[in-house]
Amino acid sequence: MKDISIYFDPINYTEPAYNTDLGSHIKTEKEHAFQLKKNSIALIFVGEYRGSDQNADTLSIASVVDKLTGLQWGDWKKEVYLLGQIKPGASVGDTYVALKEVVFELVKKDIFPFIIGGSQDLTYPIYQAYEKLEQTVNLLSIDSHFDLGDPNEAIKANGWLNKIILHQPNYLFNYANIGYQSYYVNAEEIDLFNQLYFDANRLGDYYTDSTLVEPLARNSDIISFDMNSIRSSDYSGNTEKSPHGFYGEDACRIMRYAGISDKLTSAGVFNLNTETGDGELSANLLAQMIWYFIEGFNQRKGDYPVCTKKNYIRYHVNIDDFKDEILFYKSDKSGRWWIEVPYPNTDRSKFHRHLLVPCTYQVYVDATKNEMPSLWWKTYQKLL
Known part of the structure; x- marks a missing residue:
């Protein structure tokens, strides 16, 4: 240094x-x-x-x-x-x-x-x-x-x-x-x-x-x-x-x-x-x-982006009039939630750290009730 x-x-x-x-x-x-x-x-x-x-x-x-x-x-x-x-x-x-x-x-x-x-x-x-x-x-x-x-x-x-x-x-x-x-x-x-x-x-x-x-x-x-x-x-x-x-x-x-x-x-x-x-x-x-x-x-859990998401519990949610599934992830370490936003281009490297967006459990609950998460939409628009 x-x-x-x-x-x-x-x-x-x-x-x-x-x-x-x-x-x-x-x-x-x-x-x-x-x-x-x-x-x-x-x-x-x-x-x-x-x-x-x-x-x-x-x-x-x-x-x-x-x-x-x-x-x-x-x-x-x-x-x-x-x-x-x-x-x-x-x-x-x-x-x-x-x-x-x-x-x-x-x-x-x-x-x-x-x-x-x-x-x-x-x-x-x-x-x-x-x-x-x-x-x-x-x-x-x-x-x-x-x-x-x-x-x-x-x-x-x-x-x-x-x-x-x-x-x-x-x-x-x-x-x-x-x-x-x-x-x-x-x-x-x-x-x-x-x-x-x-x-x-x-x-x-x-x-x-x-x-x-x-x-x-x-x-x-x-x-x-x-x-x-x-x-x-x-x-x-x-x-x-x-x-x-x-x-x-x-x-x-x-x-x-x-x-x-x-x-x-x-x-x-x-x-x-x-x-x-x-x-x-x-x-x-x-x-x-x-x-x-x-x-x-001192209470950090080593969650994403420190670790990968492969050990997280994955939840699939379908919303009416929306062709793609919305994917949610729950950490096995901390119980915290993320929502995944697909990158609309081929080069993922620049924004890789921003594709899994932290959210609350309530965002997941609202999605299961057919409510499109505004967090997902706003992040997708920024990626575009």
Whole structure:
């Protein structure tokens, strides 16, 4: 692996009081010397806020690390590394390049980069890392907005998604959003999402059925979590001062689902603000979100796409006026469900990882009642 230590400054934090604390198990740069084991987690702080109205002082890295390292270590076998803080570049673009190189090197070596802090435009260089890997990806954003932005303007925290959609060569297969709030999203944005067969889920959809998160997280390669999607009563650093949004426990639940996903290979939590409101409370919330991600990561089952589907239980469903069978698969390891979408071309290699789409048991039940799964149809249209 290329030497990535040149991109980092070390982080000082309070030594753990007990050997059961997470801090006594996390390995710092002094202990790992950037020699990282495969199938591990690398925690990376990025104090880059020049793409937003915030400044670097809104992120107290030490407070987050202190809260995290004071939590209890679970019955976990996976290594967790604290790589440090990426050095800010002379320009935002320089920071992007550093982050892109770090994510690329880690993902290539089967090490999970978990990015903390900075504004959400940092999702773009994370995506660019997969271009170097020549891998089509699914991106899931936890956000009250779509953050499309104007393609003619510079990238910024509330306008980065267009840069990914229009980026050439394009490696984005699907984009999904959880938690958007309708009064923040205009009709043209909804129309665009429909035309591109993207998945948009309102905050109300989540509270009607919170299980929708699990298959979306299981289908994602990258997750971008905007802390402003959490309501101000639970996250006082919310710069939008929003009375609505996810509760703190829902943010932790989402991060646990993200950790469990075998397909997910990177994640970022952005727009963290520990200087406004109760900074200690905000740091504690983020620390617990990270804890739940580590918990989920240690509970991965090695399901698809890590393994093949040959040992899965296969279910055939026929739907009226549809000539082909719909095939469902149930994992023998975890009991989770997938739906298979046939590739309408001869060359399957580029999209092979996206042909088996995670779904819930309810999707299968609805199909047995002669209801065509919208998930199947939207994926097929993207393949076309």
